[in-house]
Amino acid sequence: MVASPGQAGFRDTELLEQLKAGDEKAFAAIIDRYSAQTYRIARTITGNPQDAEDVVQDVFLTIFRKIGSFEGRSAFSTWLYRITVNAAMMKVRGREVRTEEDLERWLPVFDAEGRQLQPVEDWSSNPEKVLLQQEKREIIRQALATLPAEYRVVVALRDLQGLSGEEVAEILGLSLAAVKSRLHRGRLALRGRLAATFGGTE
Amino acid sequence: MISCKEITDLLADYLEGSLDQQTVQALEAHFSGCRTCDNFLETYRTTTNFLRELGEEEVPAELKERIIRFFREHRGRQEEEPGGEETGSG
Ligand SMILES: [Zn+2]
Numbered sequence: 001m002v003a004s005p006g007q008a009g010f011r012d013t014e015l016l017e018q019l020k021a022g023d024e025k026a027f028a029a030i031i032d033r034y035s036a037q038t039y040r041i042a043r044t045i046t047g048n049p050q051d052a053e054d055v056v057q058d059v060f061l062t063i064f065r066k067i068g069s070f071e072g073r074s075a076f077s078t079w080l081y082r083i084t085v086n087a088a089m090m091k092v093r094g095r096e097v098r099t100e101e102d103l104e105r106w107l108p109v110f111d112a113e114g115r116q117l118q119p120v121e122d123w124s125s126n127p128e129k130v131l132l133q134q135e136k137r138e139i140i141r142q143a144l145a146t147l148p149a150e151y152r153v154v155v156a157l158r159d160l161q162g163l164s165g166e167e168v169a170e171i172l173g174l175s176l177a178a179v180k181s182r183l184h185r186g187r188l189a190l191r192g193r194l195a196a197t198f199g200g201t202e
Numbered sequence: 203m204i205s206c207k208e209i210t211d212l213l214a215d216y217l218e219g220s221l222d223q224q225t226v227q228a229l230e231a232h233f234s235g236c237r238t239c240d241n242f243l244e245t246y247r248t249t250t251n252f253l254r255e256l257g258e259e260e261v262p263a264e265l266k267e268r269i270i271r272f273f274r275e276h277r278g279r280q281e282e283e284p285g286g287e288e289t290g291s292g
Binding site for chain 2: 161
């Protein structure tokens with residue numbers, strides 16, 4: 001079981017002091033508390049388990065090396081997630097080929113009156129009927145992998161981790177409006193892709 | 203009259219519960235009269251639920267142990283790195 005980091009982030013000053021002193025038990029406590037979340041974020045951004053594990057190792061080593069310069073201006077969790085995102089984005093940089101057009105082809109299309117041009121079917125209960133949980137997850141992962149990385153990051157932090165829009169904005173150094181826009185467009189594109197898989201006619 | 207496109211733009215706020223009561227009523231009236239938007243809402247909601255489920259997925263059983271082992275092996279090579287607190291924006 002992994003304790004929830006909580007929305008307010010990590011504010012245990014005593015543990016922070018122990019971290020700064022290089023106490024190994026304090027690091028074990030931090031790893032215990034945050035490794036699962038860190039792994040899931042890295043997995044979503046990089047798209048594969050091995051890269052995710054490399055990222056997680058990097059992240060905790062970076063935390064260890066830089067904890068002395070952590071001033072607590074942001075929550076510890078915000079700092080940790082920012083390091084995680086940066087490390088994961090490094091992995092995908094260069095090999096990423098997803099573009100804005102890749103995303104746009106999955107968005108809904110409207111006519112001049114604002115009506116959808118294509119029929120929309122409710123496929124929401126289809127996956128449960130025909131797929132195992134594991135198969136469903138695999139399909140969702142594949143759909144996620146087709147999003148441009150800057151959308152995947154937002155979806156990972158907001159929807160997978162359940163962080164608030166404000167916290168995600170702080171982690172990524174974006175405005176709240178930009179976070180909301182990327183989240184919505186990312187979800188729309190994922191919905192479109194999943195409709196192609198789970199729906200019949202859409 | 204609120205259009206299907208405008209409805210679509212408001213879905214995230216609607217699911218988050220951050221719209222005012224009047225807008226919520228307008229949306230819900232639209233959903234009950236527009237099959238397209240109602241289906242779209244359900245599948246959009248399902249998409250976000252799938253993503254949340256992915257966030258609850260088990261991580262590898264030995265992950266923590268491997269990280270702690272890696273950490274022990276590498277902490278000795280700790281070097282002072284220049285630069286202050288890592289910030290994206292400030
Ligand atoms: Zn409609």
